Amino acid sequence: MSRFLEILAAVLFLLPLPAQAGKLGLGRPALPAEIAAWDKDVRPDGQGLPAGQGSVAQGEEIYLERCAACHGDFGEGVDRWPVLAGGQDTLTDERPIKTIGSYWPYLSTAFDYIQRTMPYGDAATLGADETYAILAYLLYMNDIVDDEGFTLSRENFTSITLPNQPSFRNDDRPRVEYPLFRNRCMTDCRATVEITGRAGTLDVTPK
Amino acid sequence: MSEHEKTDRTRRRFLTTSLAAFGGAAATPALSGEKPDPAITEVQPWRRHLGPGVDASPYGLPSPFEARVKRRNVPWLTADTRSSINFTPLHQLDGIITPNGLCFERHHSGVAEIDPAKHRLMINGLVEQPLVFTLDDLKRFPRENRVYFMECTANTGMEWHGPQMNGVQFTHGMIHNVMYTGVPLRLILQEAGIKASAKWLLAEGGDAAAMTRSIPLEKALDDCMVAFAQNGEALRPENGYPLRLLVPGWEGNMWIKWLRRLELGDKPWMQREETSKYTDLMPDGTSRQFTWVMDAKSVITSPSPQAPITHGKGPLVITGLAWSGHGVVKKVDVTLDGGRNWTEARIDGPRLPKSLHRFYLDIDWDGRPLLLQSRAVDETGYVQPTMKALKAIRGENSVYHNNGIQTWHVRANGEVENVEVS
Numbered sequence: 001m002s003r004f005l006e007i008l009a010a011v012l013f014l015l016p017l018p019a020q021a022g023k024l025g026l027g028r029p030a031l032p033a034e035i036a037a038w039d040k041d042v043r044p045d046g047q048g049l050p051a052g053q054g055s056v057a058q059g060e061e062i063y064l065e066r067c068a069a070c071h072g073d074f075g076e077g078v079d080r081w082p083v084l085a086g087g088q089d090t091l092t093d094e095r096p097i098k099t100i101g102s103y104w105p106y107l108s109t110a111f112d113y114i115q116r117t118m119p120y121g122d123a124a125t126l127g128a129d130e131t132y133a134i135l136a137y138l139l140y141m142n143d144i145v146d147d148e149g150f151t152l153s154r155e156n157f158t159s160i161t162l163p164n165q166p167s168f169r170n171d172d173r174p175r176v177e178y179p180l181f182r183n184r185c186m187t188d189c190r191a192t193v194e195i196t197g198r199a200g201t202l203d204v205t206p207k
Numbered sequence: 208m209s210e211h212e213k214t215d216r217t218r219r220r221f222l223t224t225s226l227a228a229f230g231g232a233a234a235t236p237a238l239s240g241e242k243p244d245p246a247i248t249e250v251q252p253w254r255r256h257l258g259p260g261v262d263a264s265p266y267g268l269p270s271p272f273e274a275r276v277k278r279r280n281v282p283w284l285t286a287d288t289r290s291s292i293n294f295t296p297l298h299q300l301d302g303i304i305t306p307n308g309l310c311f312e313r314h315h316s317g318v319a320e321i322d323p324a325k326h327r328l329m330i331n332g333l334v335e336q337p338l339v340f341t342l343d344d345l346k347r348f349p350r351e352n353r354v355y356f357m358e359c360t361a362n363t364g365m366e367w368h369g370p371q372m373n374g375v376q377f378t379h380g381m382i383h384n385v386m387y388t389g390v391p392l393r394l395i396l397q398e399a400g401i402k403a404s405a406k407w408l409l410a411e412g413g414d415a416a417a418m419t420r421s422i423p424l425e426k427a428l429d430d431c432m433v434a435f436a437q438n439g440e441a442l443r444p445e446n447g448y449p450l451r452l453l454v455p456g457w458e459g460n461m462w463i464k465w466l467r468r469l470e471l472g473d474k475p476w477m478q479r480e481e482t483s484k485y486t487d488l489m490p491d492g493t494s495r496q497f498t499w500v501m502d503a504k505s506v507i508t509s510p511s512p513q514a515p516i517t518h519g520k521g522p523l524v525i526t527g528l529a530w531s532g533h534g535v536v537k538k539v540d541v542t543l544d545g546g547r548n549w550t551e552a553r554i555d556g557p558r559l560p561k562s563l564h565r566f567y568l569d570i571d572w573d574g575r576p577l578l579l580q581s582r583a584v585d586e587t588g589y590v591q592p593t594m595k596a597l598k599a600i601r602g603e604n605s606v607y608h609n610n611g612i613q614t615w616h617v618r619a620n621g622e623v624e625n626v627e628v629s
Contacts, residue, residue, distance in 0.1 A: 023398050026344045030329050030337035038468050039331055041409060041419060044477050070286075080286035091492040096604055103494075104483045113479040116417045117316065120290070123415040168486065171498040177600060181592045184584055186540070186549045193545030193578060195616060197627035199370035199512070205377060206279055 042112040046158045049111065053153030054133025056140045062130050063137050066119045075099070075141045085141040088163070101142025105165040107157065111135055275299070278309060279376060284365075289317035292359065294380030297506070297528065298514040303354070303384055303556050303563040307438050310383035312445040313359055316415035319465045323449040326413065328395075328433070332470035335400025342449055345433065348390040353432065353455070354562045356530045358382040358501050360458035360485050363609040367598070370614075370625040374513040378613060378625060379506045382530075384563035387453055389434030392427050396469070405471040409478075410452050413467035420461045421475035422454060426499075430455045433466060456532030456561040457499040458607070460485055490602030503591050504610035505529035505539055505566070505583035516572070516621030523572040529554075529564045531585035538584040539566040545578030545614065545628045546593070552581070560586075577617035578628060594627065 042048040054062075064073065072078050075085030087097025096103075100110050115131045117123045126134070136152040139145045139160065152160070199205065269276065278293040285291040295311040312318070323342050331337040359381035365371045372378045396408075401424070408427045412418040422431070432453040435442060442448040447464030454461040460480055475481070475497075487495040507527035510516050516523060529536045535558055540549040552566040566581070583591045594611030601608075616626040 023400075024348065024394075026347055026398055027330075027338040027340040030331055030339045034329065034339065035331045035337055038329055038411070039470060041411075041470065041476055041478070043472075043474060045474070080284075091488060092490065094604075096488060098483060098488075100483075103488075105496075106477045106482060109477055109479050109482050112419075112476070116419070117415065120287075120316070121415075123316065123417070167493045168482075168496045169493065171495055171500075173495075173498065173500075173502070177592075178587075178589060180600075181590050181596070182588055184538070184540070184582075184590050188547065189549070190547055192629070193547060194629040195578075195626045196629050197369040198616075199373040199625035202371055202373075204281075204283065204371065205373040205512075206281055 040112075040115060042108045042115075044106040044108045044158075046108065046154070049108070049154045049157055050128040051154055052128030052132050053151050053155075054129050054131070054136050055151040056133075056136045056145070056148055058129075059133035059135070059137025059140075062126075062134055066126070067134065070120060075138070084138060088143075091164075091167075099142060100138060100162060101144060103164050104162055105168050107135065107139075107160050107162055110138065111157075276309070278311060281372075281377060290315050292361075292381060294376045295383050296376045296513075297380050297382075297508045298375050298511050300508070301526065301565070303528070303565050304438065305383035305385055307385065307440065307443050307446075310385065310437075310443065310446055311359070311381050313381065313459070314414070314416075314445070315418060318445050319412075319414035320444060321413060321449060321465060326449050326465075326467070328450060328466060329468045330396065330399040330471075331468070332409070332472050333402040333405035334396075334471055335402065338399045340395070342435065345390055345395070345435065345450070348394050350388055350390060351432065352386055352388050353453070354384065354386045354557070354559050355453060355455045356382055356384045356501075356561060356563050357453075357459050357462055358504075358530070360460055360498075360501075360607040362459075363504075363611070363613075364606050366594070366611075366613075366625075367603045367605070367609055370627050373625050375506055375508050375511040375613075376513060379508075379528075381459070382528075382563070384530075385437040386439070387432065387434040388436035388439070389432040389453065392431040392433055392452070392469075393429075395433055396427065396471070401471060404473050407472050407475050409468075409470040409472060409476050410461070410463040410466060411468040411470070412447075412463045413465040418460075418463055418480065419476065419478045420463060420480055421478060422461060424471070426454065426457070454499075456501060456534075458485065458501055461499065485607060487601065487605040487607050489600075489605060495605075498608055501530075501532035502608065502610045503529070503531035503533065503536065503583045503585040503589050505536075505581040505591060506613045507541070507579050507581050507615060510579070510617055510621070510623050511615055512623045512625055515623050516617065519621070520572055520574040523570050525552075525568040525570060525579065527552075527566055527581050529566055529581070529583040530562065531583065531587075531589070532561060533589065534560040534586040536564045536583050536585050539564070540582045540584070541566075541568040542580045542582075543570070543577045546580055546612070549582065574619055576619055577615075578626075579615040579617055579623075580612050582612055595629075 070081040071084045077083035087099045087102035090097045132152045276296055276299040280293040292313045295309055328340040362381035406424050408422045434451055434453050450466045452463040452466050487498050509526050529539045539552045541552045542549045552568040554564050554566050556565045597611045614626050614628050616624045
């Protein structure tokens with residue numbers, strides 16, 4: 001190769017990558033077994049649900065063994081751990097209780113979450129049948145199914161709807177709030193100001 | 208005993224005694240000049256003896272006199288410290304960059320202690336070719352450096368029912384602002400080939416919570432990044448080492464730490480953290496979902512309950528932070544009288560979009576009690592609302608997105624309290 005061509009080759013090699021270049025050829029194909037190991041997410045339409053089933057009775061047994069220490073025998077929540085049952089008609093109360101029965105919009109969320117990260121400290125150790133069973137029991141505890149003999153499975157999963165689902169809407173701050181918050185008053189913005197609450201009286205702040 | 212050891216011992220003894228003094232009442236400075244100041248006339252140990260050598264502190268730490276500058280948590284707030292939060296000491300910091308060791312932490316299953324050699328990033332779902340990257344692969348993409356604030360959606364969430372936490376660290380400390388180094392997310396996704404039907408992205412963490420959030424693809428391709436460094440060094444474990452997602456201007460929960468997987472899909476996944484949590488319960492019992500943007504907000508960091516005025520009347524620096532998930536903060540105003548009259552504060556330092564801004568108002572304090580507030584105005588013209596105006600719409604149970612104006616009551620003696628005003 002001539003000296004000129006050598007230099008040209010070196011220069012071309014060092015050229016910056018174009019901003020909208022094609023692919024860089026980095027990474028490697030993900031294998032189906034690898035995707036299966038990590039892709040466990042479940043959507044409201046049932047996409048991602050594994051084969052399996054579990055009954056209320058089976059769920060109660062598993063729940064008492066693996067969930068009740070934190071969530072309580074009746075889903076009432078121990079100490080500050082989440083309450084799992086009840087709370088219907090509390091969403092306008094001073095202290096709302098948010099459970100799958102009172103607040104959660106989709107059952108698939110609970111399946112995904114339990115399978116993903118429960119039991120706390122021993123994550124992702126529940127099998128599909130166990131997860132279906134725990135959910136069947138939670139549905140029963142929340143009065144969403146009233147048949148003690150109920151079995152939840154991939155087949156009947158999407159037929160269950162949670163009562164609070166219609167109460168959710170997408171962010172409407174741009175329409176409802178933003179037009180109201182545009183007044184930059186600088187002088188004589190208000191006549192009087194009074195202190196109506198003090199953090200000091202509560203005295204709950206760590207030192 | 209060697210000379211070196213002797214010096215070391217003296218130094219340690221000195222530190223112990225002076226730290227004890229520091230912990231008590233504030234040291235009295237020499238006043239009128241009638242009596243010579245011993246800080247000047249006496250030879251201080253550090254003036255006489257040798258200090259530690261260059262091998263004493265291979266990774267440097269702050270002065271022992273700064274030991275009170277630290278993250279703090281609220282023990283009664285959560286059942287377990289591994290599914291909990293701690294708070295950045297905003298009252299003790301200045302400028303706009305949060306030191307790495309003081310960035311607030313929020314974990315759902317503790318800090319994942321990940322061996323970077325065993326960390327992978329997978330892309331799957333609606334892509335032409337599912338891919339797996341190592342960290343070395345990711346460091347071969349073109350990089351960018353960006354400064355962004357990252358605010359927990361629940362920052363100031365304890366204040367909805369009225370003033371509760373008596374300190375800016377606890378009312379506003381679920382925020383940090385660092386310079387990230389990483390790769391634009393769009394470059395990584397393009398490498399796998401995005402299918403036309405893809406509209407949403409699911410980001411997943413590699414910790415025991417395997418945290419997941421759905422992000423609209425439009426945002427993912429706009430300014431999201433995959434970062435491996437903060438403030439020039441590797442991410443801290445508590446902030447997602449070795450890899451985290453950045454979702455600039457949007458709620459902190461979406462900034463998935465310990466990022467291990469990105470899945471493309473045609474619908475949102477409705478994960479736990481976008482349905483049962485991080486949704487805003489309104490007073491009529493309905494709820495808002497997908498409230499991603501963090502609206503404009505500001506707070507005075509000093510004086511504040513943890514940073515009272517100790518110097519009496521005269522020159523006083525009022526300082527604080529302002530930010531907006533919609534871009535740049537245009538103006539910050541400060542009131543001394545609870546919102547009757549406002550003065551424009553001085554923003555100093557970089558004014559970067561979706562980053563903290565530092566503001567100052569330098570006044571001559573006459574010793575009068577003050578009702579201090581600050582108010583941010585961002586590039587969209589949005590004016591930070593009062594707590595009262597927010598509550599009129601949201602009620603008191605929406606938990607998240609409390610960007611209302613904070614009031615500090617400064618007493619004549621310089622003490623400061625978190626208060627609510629009419």
